Amino acid sequence: MNTKSRAALLSVCSNSLLIVAKLAVGLLTGAVSIISEAIHSAMDLVAALIAFFSVSRSDAPPDECHPYGHDKIENISGVIEALLILVASLWIMTEALDKLLHPEPISGAGWGVLVMGASALVNILVSRHLYRVAKEEESLALEADALHLKADVLTSLGVAAGMLLIWGGVALGWDLARLDPLIAIGVALFILKEAIELLLKALRGLLDHRMEEAELAELEQLLQANCPQGTAYHALRSRQSGRRRHIDFHLTVPPAMTVAASHHLCDELERLIAAMLPHAEVLIHVEPAGVHGG
Incomplete structure (x- = not known):
């Protein structure tokens, strides 16, 4: 038990x-x-x-x-x-x-x-x-x-x-x-x-209400501080289900960045978010800079 x-x-x-x-x-x-x-x-x-x-x-x-x-x-x-x-x-x-x-x-x-x-x-x-x-x-x-x-x-x-x-x-x-x-x-x-x-x-x-304002502000600060130069995030969404937070956003990266490097960056961001919100489920959509919703 x-x-x-x-x-x-x-x-x-x-x-x-x-x-x-x-x-x-x-x-x-x-x-x-x-x-x-x-x-x-x-x-x-x-x-x-x-x-x-x-x-x-x-x-x-x-x-x-x-x-x-x-x-x-x-x-x-x-x-x-x-x-x-x-x-x-x-x-x-x-x-x-x-x-x-x-x-x-x-x-x-x-x-x-x-x-x-x-x-x-x-x-x-x-x-x-x-x-x-x-x-x-x-x-x-x-x-x-x-x-x-x-x-x-x-x-x-x-x-x-x-x-x-x-x-x-x-x-x-x-x-x-x-x-x-x-x-x-x-x-x-x-x-x-x-x-x-x-x-x-x-x-x-x-009703899939978003995370609390304070948590969202902390999340945005984390992303702003840890997105390397040349990368950025947008279309951030969240919802709370019990103790679990479901988070997804788009991450723009330089067109020349390799798939392996993009994957490594996503893993690092997910690790940092998990340290702040232990029960978070994170989904990141990677796209080349200059393309939105691709």
Whole structure:
């Protein structure tokens, strides 16, 4: 099992435990905000399972049917995860609005504070690990999973604060029952924003979006610095598929340059690009100076 798969499996295990804990306390207290957090974690679990599958498949080598590899599996998983989160947020809002119109007393809010605090701590640790691996491996699926958990940290802390206020209100004889569904609506809106951002990012890869501006600028600087006198490049194109960058451009060389010398120059440029972008696939079209698109 590779590094990405181990990280995804860790997320699966942690989310499974948190779902059980949140659901148990949510049913015990009757707090819709805690139950909404259990649903949020359930969506995180589905996302983690999808991420586990996608990172396992995305590294598969190219084959006859997929000559450019399987990297876009991670983008597809990102779209599915975003749609699941979107559905979950709408369901939470529906339930919370019903509770807001028909408030019910909350019991055992102290348990809610405890489980939400523990959930936030676990997800802080797991999300940091996922972000580190996602950055090292350039994995959109793991980055999406880490984003879910980061959102879960913030919403868990928000629910914990709400439970703490309700707990204190009960002790003082205050009726704060409507605070619970209001917090749940806040959680749902936060999750909705998260889903839209993830969906847009995942779709960029499926639509063959070019590399990031900063990477393109570095690439152009590299080419300008390493194209020998008498040579030049043009028609530079790029697209990103998972962690892989596909780059192609035309390289003009002096008409008298031999095929062997042109090939050696292309090899050197590809080596330099690979050193800067380890997962780049580079295609260079060589043409004699003065001829474009030949």
